Amino acid sequence: xxxxxxxxxxxxxxxxxxxxxxxxxxxxxxxxxxxxxxxxxxxxxxxxxxxxxxxxxxxxxxxxxxxxxxxxxxxxxxxxxxxxxxxxxxxxxxxxxxxxxxxxxxxxxxxxxxxxxxxxxxxxxxxxxxxxxxxxxxxxxxxxxxxxxxxxxxxxxxxxxxxxxxxxxxxxxxxxxxxxxxxxxxxxxxxxxxxxxxxxxxxxxxxxxxxxxxxxxxxxxxxxxxxxxxxxxxxxxxxxxxxxxxxxxxxxxxxxxxxxxxxxxxxxxxxxxxxxxxxxxxxxxxxxxxxxxxxxxxxxxxxxxxxxxxxxxxxxxxxxxxxxxxxxxxxxxxxxxxxxxxxxxxxxxxxxxxxxxxxxxxxxxxxxxxxxxxxxxxxxxxxxxxxxxxxxxxxxxxxxx
Numbered sequence: 001x002x003x004x005x006x007x008x009x010x011x012x013x014x015x016x017x018x019x020x021x022x023x024x025x026x027x028x029x030x031x032x033x034x035x036x037x038x039x040x041x042x043x044x045x046x047x048x049x050x051x052x053x054x055x056x057x058x059x060x061x062x063x064x065x066x067x068x069x070x071x072x073x074x075x076x077x078x079x080x081x082x083x084x085x086x087x088x089x090x091x092x093x094x095x096x097x098x099x100x101x102x103x104x105x106x107x108x109x110x111x112x113x114x115x116x117x118x119x120x121x122x123x124x125x126x127x128x129x130x131x132x133x134x135x136x137x138x139x140x141x142x143x144x145x146x147x148x149x150x151x152x153x154x155x156x157x158x159x160x161x162x163x164x165x166x167x168x169x170x171x172x173x174x175x176x177x178x179x180x181x182x183x184x185x186x187x188x189x190x191x192x193x194x195x196x197x198x199x200x201x202x203x204x205x206x207x208x209x210x211x212x213x214x215x216x217x218x219x220x221x222x223x224x225x226x227x228x229x230x231x232x233x234x235x236x237x238x239x240x241x242x243x244x245x246x247x248x249x250x251x252x253x254x255x256x257x258x259x260x261x262x263x264x265x266x267x268x269x270x271x272x273x274x275x276x277x278x279x280x281x282x283x284x285x286x287x288x289x290x291x292x293x294x295x296x297x298x299x300x301x302x303x304x305x306x307x308x309x310x311x312x313x314x315x316x317x318x319x320x321x322x323x324x325x326x327x328x329x330x331x332x333x334x335x336x337x338x339x340x341x342x343x344x345x346x347x348x349x350x351x352x353x354x355x356x357x358x359x360x361x362x363x364x365x366x367x368x369x370x371x372x373x374x375x376x377x378x379x380x381x382x383x384x385x386x387x388x389x390x391x392x393x394x395x396x397x398x399x400x401x
Contacts, residue, residue, distance in 0.1 A: 011084060011201050012269040018080030019262060024072040039259045040071035069247070073255035077262050081221075081231055084199075085213060087206035089239040092232045092246045093253045097196065097216025098124045100230030102132070104192055104212055105161070107245030108238070111137030114158040118175065119366040120145040120168030122194060126363060142366040146304075148176035152183040159187070164210075165194040166203075167305060170360045170377065171369065172296040172320060174305030177312060181209035190238060196220070196349075200233075201272060202315045211238050219349025220317065223264040223271055227257045271351070271382065275318030278388065279380040285389050286322050291396050293323035293373040318380035319348050321358060323373035324399065331399045332357055332374040338398030341383060341391035348379030353388055355379075 009017070019037060026033025045064045047053040056065045064071065070078075070093075078091040094100040105128065109115060117129055119142040129140040143154055145168055155162075162184045166175040177193070184191050190211040195203060196219050205213035215221065217229040234242050276299075283297040297320035298309035309316070324332055336344060342355040358377045361369040380388065 007086065014080070014083045015201075015265055015267075015269055018083040018265070019076030019078075021076070021079070024076050036259070036262065037073050037076040039255050040073045041255050042071050043067035068250065068252040070252070071255050073258045073262075074253060077258040077265070078231075080262065080265055081200075081215075081233055084201070085204055085206045085233050087235060088213075088233045089236040090234065090243070092234075092242055092251075093217075093258070094230040094232070094246075094251050095253060096228045097122075097194075097214065097218060097230035098128070099251060100214050100216070100232050101125050101194065102128050103246055103249055103251060104214060104232050104242060105129070105133060105138075105163075106249070107242045108161050108190065108192070108212075109133065109136075109138045110160070112158065113138050113160040114156055115140045116151065116154055116159060116162045117142050118145050118163060118165050118168070119143060119364055120171050120173050120360075121163065121165050122169050123363055125163070125165070125194070144367045145173040145175050146367075147180075149179040149183050151180050152186070155183065155187045155189060159189050162189055162191045163194075164191060167197055167298055167309075169194075169197060169319065170321070170358050170375075172298055172303075172305065174298045174308040174312075176308055177208055177210070185209065197317055197319060198313060198315075199268065199272065199317075201269060202313050202317065206233070206235060208312065211235050212242070216349075217261050218347060220272060220275070221264050221268060221349075222261055223268065223350060224260070225347065225350035225352065227260040229253055229257055229261055272315070272317060274382050275349075275380060276316045278382065278385045279316065279318035279320060279378075281385040282378065282380050282388055282392070283320055283322075286392070289396065291325060291327075291399065293325035293371070296321040296323075296375075317349075319377070320380075321375050321377045323371055323375050325373055327374055327399065329374060332376065334401065335395040335399040336376065338395045339391050340394075341388055342378065348377075350379075351382045353379060353381035353383055 024037045056063050081091040082088050117140050164175050192212040193205050193210045194214045195205050196216045199220055213233045215231045232242055283295050286292050287295045298305040299316040342353045345354050356377050358375040
């Protein structure tokens with residue numbers, strides 16, 4: 001039985017119970033079941049007869065047909081993710097977050113169409129729009145992340161999708177999602193949101209009117225920096241188009257990776273709470289440092305996105321940025337190189353803390369990034385925040401040398 005049959009279950013309970021259907025965890029021939037769905041590895045599926053083959057060939061995603069269409073391990077993860085988004089019809093899984101975004105855009109856009117893409121989008125998303133989509137005849141207009149209801153002025157008869165990312169994963173602007181969704185719906189245009197920063201625990205996208213929610217499961221869902229995957233969760237109206245495109249593109253994911261994602265999903269609630277607690281402790285400490293120009297964290301009251309965040313989100317994660325007041329590139333390099341508790345590396349959302357230099361001015365095209373101070377992005381992990389703060393203290397000392 002799916003958790004969707006019990007709408008009163010709270011998210012933390014859904015994380016524990018999701019995707020654990022008896023037909024996936026139990027075998028009556030063995031007299032019982034197991035807690036976790038076993039790892040079903042398969043390419044070729046055998047059929048009892050031709051009639052069986054024909055019946056299963058028309059199945060969607062919950063009957064064994066061919067390995068590329070999934071096994072119970074894959075369906076368990078997809079089912080659990082769908083349960084977290086009330087109003088969703090289903091979830092599709094991809095080898096990475098970028099693969100999920102590109103597949104979603106290809107599914108919903110055709111030559112001659114117009115895409116509205118937020119200017120603060122993840123850089124690989126921009127590269128796909130400026131590269132493959134442009135070659136296929138799709139026009140992309142980048143819009144101010146803070147445009148709100150004003151996006152209605154950018155919607156044309158050719159506009160077929162509005163893409164949001166909130167907060168932006170480099171500069172952390174919080175979009176007015178209700179206003180943008182209302183403007184798009186009034187013109188019959190669907191919306192797609194990269195919801196990796198918040199996950200459905202902090203921002204249930206479907207409940208806010210979003211049609212397609214994207215996540216890089218590599219981040220907080222996996223949580224251990226050892227597996228990559230992406231997902232698209234969609235409403236009933238959009239779901240068939242995404243499923244068809246996914247089959248045509250040949251996307252599939254490893255059941256072993258799905259098992260790792262399911263393991264991460266079970267503890268997402270408690271891990272995300274610790275990421276938030278640690279991140280806020282570090283962000284507040286940074287806000288009081290003379291070396292810091294500003295802290296880009298929407299959960300802080302002085303942040304420009306705080307009002308929208310307070311209205312729409314139920315919590316925060318551990319990813320944010322800050323600027324080094326009056327510093328140059330060399331000083332930023334000394335600061336980062338002196339850190340040891342923060343590893344230098346891309347991605348985020350794992351148990352360990354990470355740091356990278358960030359340069360949004362090089363990719364913005366609609367709203368220029370004019371802050372002269374160099375930007376640093378932190379992914380605060382599960383370490384003791386006092387140790388992280390001591391590490392940052394060493395970084396500031398090195399920056400002054």
